[in-house]
Amino acid sequence: MIQTPDGVPYIGETAERQLTGYYMIRDRVAGTEGKSVRAIPRGSGRVLNVNGTQVAVYRDDSGATTRRSAVCTHLGCLVAWNDAERTWDCPCHGSRFKPDGAVIAGPAESLLAEPEK
8 A cells, every 4th residue: 555645545556646646736735945045054955936936946065056947857746855865856756856957867857947037
């Protein structure tokens, strides 16, 4: 039996699709991780709402920031920062991206896009 992170059981052939839908809806309803780039510690990343756009912001060890779209290029779920690996990870199908948005592992084949201005 498969369960969502909050313990809701999913049984059957459509479990993966149901979980993908869960993450897509949760990410858009729950909101972003923070409001200010200044709140991001060095060597870490957060998803911020910048003028209505979900932006994945990484602050490197020197304090410089890299901004990419937080929307996974595979099917449109929102990525989340993985502190242990220092990567952007998609909860829907497991795509992983470097802090600059380059693909580490698929199924995504394209890097995270530049954020809309």
